[in-house]
Amino acid sequence: xxxxxxxxxxxxxxxxxxxxxxxxxxxxxxxxxxxxxxxxxxxxxxxxxxxxxxxxxxxxxxxxxxxxxxxxxxxxxxxxxxxxxxxxxxxxxx
Amino acid sequence: xxxxxxxxxxxxxxxxxxxxxxxxxxxxxxxxxxxxxxxxxxxxxxxxxxxxxxxxxxxxxxxxxxxxxxxxxxxxxxxxxxxxxxxxxxxxxxxxxxxxxxxxxxxxxxxxxxxxxxxxxxxxxxxxxxxxxxxxxxxxxxxxxxxxxxxxxxxxxxxxxxxxxxxxxxxxxxxxxxxxxxxxxxxxxxxxxxxxxxxxxxxxxxxxxxxxxxxxxxxxxxxxxxxxxxxxxxxxxxxxxxxxxxxxxxxxxxxxxxxxxxxxxxxxxxxxxxxxxxxxxxxxxxxxxxxxxxxxxxxxxxxxxxxxxxxxxxxxxxxxxxxxxxxxxxxxxxxxxxxxxxxxxxxxxxxxxxxxxxxxxxxxxxxxxxxxxxxxxxxxxxxxxxxxxxxxxxxxxxxxxxxxxxxxxxxxxxxxxxxxx
Numbered sequence: 001x002x003x004x005x006x007x008x009x010x011x012x013x014x015x016x017x018x019x020x021x022x023x024x025x026x027x028x029x030x031x032x033x034x035x036x037x038x039x040x041x042x043x044x045x046x047x048x049x050x051x052x053x054x055x056x057x058x059x060x061x062x063x064x065x066x067x068x069x070x071x072x073x074x075x076x077x078x079x080x081x082x083x084x085x086x087x088x089x090x091x092x093x094x
Numbered sequence: 095x096x097x098x099x100x101x102x103x104x105x106x107x108x109x110x111x112x113x114x115x116x117x118x119x120x121x122x123x124x125x126x127x128x129x130x131x132x133x134x135x136x137x138x139x140x141x142x143x144x145x146x147x148x149x150x151x152x153x154x155x156x157x158x159x160x161x162x163x164x165x166x167x168x169x170x171x172x173x174x175x176x177x178x179x180x181x182x183x184x185x186x187x188x189x190x191x192x193x194x195x196x197x198x199x200x201x202x203x204x205x206x207x208x209x210x211x212x213x214x215x216x217x218x219x220x221x222x223x224x225x226x227x228x229x230x231x232x233x234x235x236x237x238x239x240x241x242x243x244x245x246x247x248x249x250x251x252x253x254x255x256x257x258x259x260x261x262x263x264x265x266x267x268x269x270x271x272x273x274x275x276x277x278x279x280x281x282x283x284x285x286x287x288x289x290x291x292x293x294x295x296x297x298x299x300x301x302x303x304x305x306x307x308x309x310x311x312x313x314x315x316x317x318x319x320x321x322x323x324x325x326x327x328x329x330x331x332x333x334x335x336x337x338x339x340x341x342x343x344x345x346x347x348x349x350x351x352x353x354x355x356x357x358x359x360x361x362x363x364x365x366x367x368x369x370x371x372x373x374x375x376x377x378x379x380x381x382x383x384x385x386x387x388x389x390x391x392x393x394x395x396x397x398x399x400x401x402x403x404x405x406x407x408x409x410x411x412x413x414x415x416x417x418x419x420x421x422x423x424x425x426x427x428x429x430x431x432x433x434x435x436x437x438x439x440x441x442x443x444x445x446x447x448x449x450x451x452x453x454x455x456x457x458x459x460x461x462x463x464x465x466x467x468x469x470x471x472x473x474x475x476x477x478x479x480x481x482x483x484x485x486x487x488x489x490x491x492x493x494x495x496x497x498x499x500x501x502x503x504x505x506x507x508x509x510x511x512x513x514x515x
Contacts, residue, residue, distance in 0.1 A: 001406055002397075015407040019397035019512065021349075034497055041509050042440045042496040043345035046335035048400045055397075071350070071400050 002069075005079050008061040008090060020054030023066045023082075048072060054082060061090065095290050098202055117282060118289035123296050123321050127155045129479055130314055130323035132301055132337065133330035134158025135167045136277075137457055137464065139284035139295070140472020141329060141479070143201075146291035148473070149480035154293045155323070156285075157316060159300035163281035166332055166464060169402070169434030171355050171379060171391045173368055174466040175212045175272035177239065179231040180502045183443060186487045187463075188237050190470030191271060197469060203283030205275045206384060212272030213242070213251065214370045215419070217261040221374025225267040232269075242266045251367065255421050261375040263419075274368060274381055280468060304341050310453045311341065325479055327455045329471075332435035333400070334458040343450060347440040347496055348459055349511040351394045352433040354404035356412060358426045360386030371419040377515055378415035388426060390416060394512055395433070404433035436461055442514030443502035446475050447484060447492035455479050456493075461514050 002014035022044055028036040045051070048071060055065045064082035069075065081087060096102055096115050106113050129145055131138045134156045145151045156162075174194050176187035198204050216222045222241075229239035243265050248256065256263055285295055296318060303315040304326075313322040330337055338346050364382055371378040380390035392412035395405050409431065416423050439445070439459035444467065449456050457475045460467060474488050484492070490500050496509075507513035 013407075014397070014405075021398075021510070038497040039345070042347040044335075044347070044349055044511075045339075045345055046349050046398075048333075048336050048350070051398075053398065071398055074399065074401060 002074050002076070004055065004065070004067065004076065006057055006060060006063070006065065007079060007081050008063055008087070009057065012057075012060060014055075016057060016059040017055045017065075018058045020056055020064065023052040023054045050077060063090075095286065098204075117286045118295055121294045121296070123155065123299065123316070123318050124294065126153075126322045127294075127324070128153040129325045129327065130154075130321060131156045131327045131329055132314070133328065134162040134285075134295060134297065135165050135329065135331070136280055136284065136468035137331070137460075137471045137475070138327075138329035139281060139288055140468050141327060141457065141475045142293040142295075142472075143284050143288040143291070144472045144476035145480060146288060146293055149476060151480055152292035154288075155321065156288070156293060156295045157299045157301060157314070157321075158295070158297050159317075161297050162285050162295060163278050166434040166436075167277055167281045169355065169432055170277055170465040171381070171389050172274045172277045172465060173212065173272070173379065173381065174207065174275055175269055175368075176237055176466070177212065177214070177228065177232060177267075177269050177272070178504060179228045180443070180504055182487055182490055182502060183504065184232060184235050184237065186470050186474070187467065188235065189473070189487070190467055193469035193473065194275065194466075195271070197275075197280075197283070201283040201287040203279060203286055205279045205283050207273065207275040208384075209271050209273040210367050210381075212269045212368045212370070213247075214267045214373050215254075215263050215375065216265060216267060216373040217263060217375040219264070222264060225373045229267050238269060238271050240268050240270070242268050251365070251369065253364075253420070253422055254369070255419055258418055261418070267373065272368065274383075276384070277465065284472070301337065301340070309451065311451055325453050325455065327457060327475060327479055329457040329475065331437040331458055331460045331464055334437050334456075341451065341454065346458070347493065348437045349398050350400050350435050351397075351438045351512055352399045352401060352404065353391065353394050353436050353462060354408050354412070354431055354433045355389065355391035356409075356431040357383070357429045358388040358423075359429050361388070361426065362386065364388070364422075369419070371415055376415040376418065378412060378419065380416070380420065387429060388423065393515055394436070394438070396512055398512075400435055402433055402435060404431060438511030438514055440496060440509040440511060441501035441503040442505055442507065443491060444471070445491055445493060446471065446478055446488045448478070449493075
């Protein structure tokens with residue numbers, strides 16, 4: 001089991017989360033060429049080692065997280081919210 | 095190499111089995127080859143075999159970083175079928191199945207191919223419609239396919255759980271010519287047959303880099319020295335991106351995910367078919383090996399990984415699916431489980447194609463389906479390398495198909511590799 005330290009909920013099993021994918025993808029502007037869009041949508045670095053990726057806390061706070069994780073050892077180096085501003089909203093609603 | 099036939103079996107039986115020769119040589123790498131295939135799995139070995147057999151290209155090396163049959167060749171559930179519907183795919187997999195049917199004779203090696211039928215259960219009227227469409231397309235192309243109603247299914251496989259109220263079994267889509275084979279025997283059979291035709295199989299030979307001149311790959315740097323090759327083929331599914339980036343070619347429409355499989359202790363004959371709990375239900379497939387073990391698997395681990403080991407949530411998930419469909423397995427003990435690294439592609443289909451480097455050819459992206467594809471994969475990859483022109487069946491199985499909008503997406507799951515199960 002991978003344990004993910006969710007900044008909103010604390011440390012939880014990864015089975016509470018859904019894997020999103022590569023967090024470094026930058027989508028091009030709408031008027032970019034088909035080549036640019038093809039690259040962004042279909043082509044991946046597929047890193048063997050530490051990569052930045054997104055996870056969704058599906059069965060928890062339902063927040064998107066950006067995680068630095070090794071794709072070989074599954075060790076996690078850092079976890080941070082994808083949308084830090086939302087943290088205040090969550091706290092205000094508690 | 096001693097041929098397997100009745101005469102040699104009897105002769106060696108009387109001589110204490112002392113006259114068998116080794117199955118393939120362990121040569122030192124030569125300096126030059128006409129073709130270097132990187133990856134000594136089923137696809138690489140099959141490619142080398144068909145290069146020598148179909149195209150008379152015999153100065154071929156297969157480079158394997160570990161030992162042959164030690165990667166994904168030994169990490170699968172050995173299912174062989176051809177129930178695909180997309181243009182290109184169904185012709186390709188049907189040809190593969192036809193090659194399987196004669197493979198033991200062709201290789202002079204018993205790959206224990208058993209056409210025991212592949213039974214896909216469906217669990218809702220919508221699932222029945224969907225699978226009927228696929229199986230009708232198969233029939234239109236001359237592939238065997240049929241639907242079993244509940245009465246026939248109960249007669250054939252009486253011990254499924256027919257009282258599952260969440261996913262009731264309504265019937266099954268069946269391909270009778272589909273079945274299983276012995277995975278190690280396929281690797282050994284291809285290695286032995288390729289070696290007999292003059293192919294060098296170089297084990298413990300890891301590729302560490304490439305030397306480029308004039309835009310071509312001139313030689314391959316390996317842990318056993320520098321080897322020159324006129325043409326280079328990649329057949330390293332699971333690690334394709336790593337090699338691709340070693341050749342400085344950038345990104346690929348591939349993510350590496352791991353898929354687990356499980357083997358139980360051996361039991362008496364219990365299941366005579368490959369059963370899939372899949373259409374409109376969970377995702378679970380099971381068969382019984384010739385030794386008696388139940389061999390089964392389910393979904394990917396759902397996150398990208400190069401680790402060849404599985405994670406526990408999926409073990410639980412697969413066990414739950416097993417119990418839902420096959421309650422009599424409840425007290426069976428697991429012997430072992432493992433994970434293989436899959437090239438999951440953006441549309442769930444494979445690549446047999448040319449690359450931006452003129453003497454480099456790519457065979458990759460086999461998702462869940464690499465085992466059954468091995469013979470045809472070798473056949474058409476060898477054809478591409480020898481003739482420089484992709485065969486009609488694989489003309490769209492290239493890296494440009496995404497930009498052209500001709501994705502070959504059997505499931506219609508879209509550009510998310512983990513969903514193409």
